[in-house]
Amino acid sequence: MQCIDTSARISRPDDFYQMLIDAHQGLNDDDSMKLNAKLVLLLANQIGDMDILGQAIDLARECSSPGAEIAA
Amino acid sequence: MAHIASIPVYKALGASPLPHADDQSAEVVIVGGGPVGLTLALDLAQKGRQVVVLSKLDFIPAGSKAICFAKRSLDIMDRLGVSKQMIEKGVVWNVGKVFHADLEEPLYQFDMLPVKGQKNPGFINLQQYYVEEYLIDALAEYPNVDLRCGHEVTGLAQNEDHAALTVSAAGAQYSIKGNWVVACDGSKSPLRQMLGLDFEGRIFEDNFLIADVKFTEERPSERWFWFDPPFNGAGSALLHKQPDDVWRLDFQLGWDIDREACIKPENVEPYVRGMIGDDVEFSEEWYSVYTFQCRRMRHFVHDRVIFAGDSAHLVSPFGARGCNGGIADADNLAWKLDLALRGEAGQSLIDSYNYEAIVTADENILNSTRSTDFMTPKSKVSQAFRDAVLELASKHAFARPFVNSGRLSTPVSYPRSMLNTLDQDHWDGGVAPGSPALDAALDDDWLLDLLGDEFVLMTNGGDARLDGARPVDLTSYQAADVAVERYGLPPGGAYLFRPDQYVAGRWHAPTNAKLEQALAAAKGNADHAVH
Numbered sequence: 001m002q003c004i005d006t007s008a009r010i011s012r013p014d015d016f017y018q019m020l021i022d023a024h025q026g027l028n029d030d031d032s033m034k035l036n037a038k039l040v041l042l043l044a045n046q047i048g049d050m051d052i053l054g055q056a057i058d059l060a061r062e063c064s065s066p067g068a069e070i071a072a
Numbered sequence: 073m074a075h076i077a078s079i080p081v082y083k084a085l086g087a088s089p090l091p092h093a094d095d096q097s098a099e100v101v102i103v104g105g106g107p108v109g110l111t112l113a114l115d116l117a118q119k120g121r122q123v124v125v126l127s128k129l130d131f132i133p134a135g136s137k138a139i140c141f142a143k144r145s146l147d148i149m150d151r152l153g154v155s156k157q158m159i160e161k162g163v164v165w166n167v168g169k170v171f172h173a174d175l176e177e178p179l180y181q182f183d184m185l186p187v188k189g190q191k192n193p194g195f196i197n198l199q200q201y202y203v204e205e206y207l208i209d210a211l212a213e214y215p216n217v218d219l220r221c222g223h224e225v226t227g228l229a230q231n232e233d234h235a236a237l238t239v240s241a242a243g244a245q246y247s248i249k250g251n252w253v254v255a256c257d258g259s260k261s262p263l264r265q266m267l268g269l270d271f272e273g274r275i276f277e278d279n280f281l282i283a284d285v286k287f288t289e290e291r292p293s294e295r296w297f298w299f300d301p302p303f304n305g306a307g308s309a310l311l312h313k314q315p316d317d318v319w320r321l322d323f324q325l326g327w328d329i330d331r332e333a334c335i336k337p338e339n340v341e342p343y344v345r346g347m348i349g350d351d352v353e354f355s356e357e358w359y360s361v362y363t364f365q366c367r368r369m370r371h372f373v374h375d376r377v378i379f380a381g382d383s384a385h386l387v388s389p390f391g392a393r394g395c396n397g398g399i400a401d402a403d404n405l406a407w408k409l410d411l412a413l414r415g416e417a418g419q420s421l422i423d424s425y426n427y428e429a430i431v432t433a434d435e436n437i438l439n440s441t442r443s444t445d446f447m448t449p450k451s452k453v454s455q456a457f458r459d460a461v462l463e464l465a466s467k468h469a470f471a472r473p474f475v476n477s478g479r480l481s482t483p484v485s486y487p488r489s490m491l492n493t494l495d496q497d498h499w500d501g502g503v504a505p506g507s508p509a510l511d512a513a514l515d516d517d518w519l520l521d522l523l524g525d526e527f528v529l530m531t532n533g534g535d536a537r538l539d540g541a542r543p544v545d546l547t548s549y550q551a552a553d554v555a556v557e558r559y560g561l562p563p564g565g566a567y568l569f570r571p572d573q574y575v576a577g578r579w580h581a582p583t584n585a586k587l588e589q590a591l592a593a594a595k596g597n598a599d600h601a602v603h
Contacts, residue, residue, distance in 0.1 A: 033453060037460035045470040 004055040074393045080358065082201035085208070087186035087222030090242050090450035096303055098124040099413050101250030103225050103263055105129065107138065107200060108381030108398035109256030114152050115406035116524065117214035121413060123139075124248060126239060130222035132208070136282045136358050137313055138395030142547035144508065145399045146192040149572070155192065157584040162196030163313045167294040168295035170477045171332035172462045174302050179465045180472040183481055187346035189554060190511035191518040195480070197314050200395065223277060225257075228377070235376040236460060245388075252409055253377045256398070261383035267374055273367030274441065276388065278324040278448045280364075281308050283340050284357035286350065297477035299447075299462055303346025308447050309348060309475070310390075318357055321347055322389075325361065326448070327497075331434035335359040344526065351538040365387040366441045368433045372401075373426040380405060388446065392479030395596070397436045400484065401429050407525065407571035411595055421596030424491050432541055446476035483508045490598070493577030493590040502560030502578065509573040512555035514546070525571045532556055534564030536577040540591055541568060570594055 010016050021027075024032045044053055100116055102109045105127025113125045120374060125583055141149075141158065149155035169178035182193030211217050220241065227238030235253040255263035264270070301578040303309070305325030314320060323343050340359050348354065366387035372378060382397030383597045405425050411417035415479055449455035464471035484490070485507040492505035492522040503510050511520045522528075532552075537543060546561065547551040559567060559578075566582040567575055568590050576594035579586060592598055 010241050030456070032454070033456040034463075037453075037457040038464055041457070041460055041471060041474070057074060 001050045004052050077238050080134040081131045081323045083132040085221045087130040088220040099251050101253045107203050108145035108402050112402035113413045117217045119410040123217045126222050127217045128224035132204050132580045133343045136284050136360050139197045140392035141196050142396045142481040143192050143194050148403045154210050155204045162198035163293050164193045165293040166194040167470045171298045173300050180475045230375045253385045255379045256381050257383050259382040271367035275365045276433040277327040279329050281323045282360050283321040285354045286317050287352050287354035331361045334361050366437045372429050387436050388444045391440050392481045393436040396481040403572050417595045428486045431486050435484045443478045491594045497580040502577050505575050510558050514549040523573050528569040530567045534562040536566045538587040548575050
C-alpha cells in the first residue's frame with residue numbers, strides 16, 4: 001500500500017497559500033464551500049489512489065480542531 | 073378482504089371460494105399475490121411443488137407501482153416462460169441520460185447493456201399489473217398451484233416442521249399448514265408484524281410526487297433524469313416511458329408538504345406542464361406522493377417462515393431495485409425450497425437463502441442510499457460537493473462518474489457464499505463462482521436458455537461428466553467462440569451452474585471427485601464451513 005507523503009513538497013509555500021486564499025476573493029460562504037469542493041474533487045482525481053485518499057481523509061479528521069466530535 | 077375503495081382496480085379476478093377440506097396443507101404457502109409471490113409460485117409450480125398462494129385482494133391493482141424490469145429479472149422471467157410477453161408489451165430501453173439545470177445537452181449518459189450479444193435487453197418499462205397478469209395466466213396451467221384471491225391471513229403459528237396460518241375468506245375462517253410459508257406480503261407485511269419483527273435502517277425525509285400521465289408524443293425510449301431543472305425548484309425530476317402512451321413523471325417535493333394538496337390535479341398540472349410543455353394534451357392516470365426508506369429485516373428466515381421482497385427489505389425507487397430485488401429473492405429461494413422438499417438438501421441450503429438474499433438487499437440498500445444522499449444532500453457541505461460535481465461534470469469527464477441519479481439494478485454476486493467452490497486455478501476473466509451466468513449466442517440458441525433451471529455442467533470438450541448435472545458441451549455448437557471467450561474456458565475445462573443460473577464452481581481440469589464435492593457444496597451439503 002502506498003503511503004501519503006506529508007513532507008513539505010510545495011516549493012513556494014507562501015505563493016501557493018496566497019493563490020488558495022485569493023481564489024476565494026469575493027465569494028460568499030456557499031460559493032466558497034463549493035469552490036473548495038471542486039478543488040477537492042479535482043485534486044482527488046489527480047491523485048487517483050484510493051489508499052492515499054483514505055489516508056488523507058483520516059489525517060484531516062485527526063487534525064481537526066480540539067473538541068470537535070469525531071465519529072467512531 | 074374484497075374490493076378496497078382506496079386501491080384502483082386493473083382487473084377483477086373474483087373472490088376464490090372457501091377450500092373444501094377442513095384440514096388443509098401445502099408444501100409451500102405463499103402469502104401475497106404481487107410480483108414476488110407470483111414469480112416464486114410459478115417457479116415452484118414448474119418444479120412440481122404443491123403450492124397455495126393467498127392474496128388478500130380479489131383483483132389486480134392498478135396505480136403507480138414498479139415499472140422498470142432489469143435484465144436479470146427478464147432472464148428469470150425468460151426461464152419461467154413469461155419474458156416474451158413482457159418484452160413485446162414493454163418499452164425496451166438501454167440508455168439513461170442525466171441533465172442539469174437548464175442545460176440542453178445531457179451531463180452524462182449510461183448504457184445498461186454494455187455487453188452486447190445477449191438475448192434480453194438491459195431494461196424494459198412495463199406497468200406492474202401487466203407482469204402480475206402474465207404470471208397469473210401462466211399459473212393457470214399448473215394444477216399443483218392454487219391461487220386464492222380474497223383470502224387474508226389473520227393468524228400464524230410456528231411448529232417444528234411447518235407453520236400454520238389462519239385465513240379469513242368469504243366471511244369464514246379456516247386454517248392451512250405449510251411445510252414452508254413465504255411472506256411476500258409487501259412493505260407493511262402482516263406476517264412480519266405477527267412475528268413481532270421489524271426493519272432496521274434509515275427513513276429519508278423527503279417526498280416525491282409520481283404523476284403517471286397519458287400523452288402522445290415521439291420521444292426516445294430512454295430514462296431522463298434532471299438535477300435542479302427550471303421546472304422544479306424543489307430538486308430533481310425523472311421521466312420514464314411506459315406502454316400505452318403512459319409516462320411516469322417523478323418530482324422531488326421536499327419534506328414539509330401537504331400531501332393531500334400535492335396530488336390535486338390543479339397542483340400537479342404546473343409540474344407536468346413544466347416538463348412536457350404547454351402544447352401537449354395529457355390526461356391523469358394516477359397521482360400519488362411517496363416517501364421512502366432504506367431498511368431491511370435483520371434475518372429473512374424465521375424457522376418455517378421466510379420473507380421475500382418488500383416484506384424483507386425496502387429501498388428508494390431510484391435504481392429500480394425494489395421489484396427487481398424481490399424477483400431476485402424468488403429466484404434464489406425457489407430451487408432451494410424444491411431441493412429441501414425433495415429431501416436432497418437440508419436447513420443449510422435454506423440458510424444460504426438468508427445469507428445470499430441479505431447480500432443482495434445490502435447491495436441494493438447501499439446503492440439506493442448513496443443515490444438518495446446525492447439527490448437530497450443532508451448538509452450544507454454535501455450540497456456543496458453535489459453542486460460541485462454537477463458543475464464540473466458538464467466540462468470534465470472525470471466528474472461524470474460521480475453523478476448519481478440512481479445506480480440501476482444489476483444482478484448481485486455472492487463471492488463469499490457457502491455454496492461456492494472457490495477457484496483453485498488461475499482464471500483470466502470469465503465468470504467467478506457466486507456470479508450469475510453471462511448470456512452468449514450458441515448457433516441459434518442462447519446459453520441461458522440451455523442452462524434452464526437444473527444444475528448444469530458446461531464443458532469445452534473433454535470427458536468431464538457429473539451425475540445430477542445436465543451436460544452442455546460448447547464444442548457441440550458451430551459458433552461457440554463468444555461463449556468460450558466470455559467464460560475464459562480452456563479446452564477440457566468446466567463450469568458448474570446452479571438451478572438459478574449462478575456459477576457454483578469452475579475448473580481447468582475437472583475430476584469426478586472435485587465435481588461431486590462442488591455439487592454437494594452447492595446444495596448446502598458440504599462438510600466444510602463458510603469460507
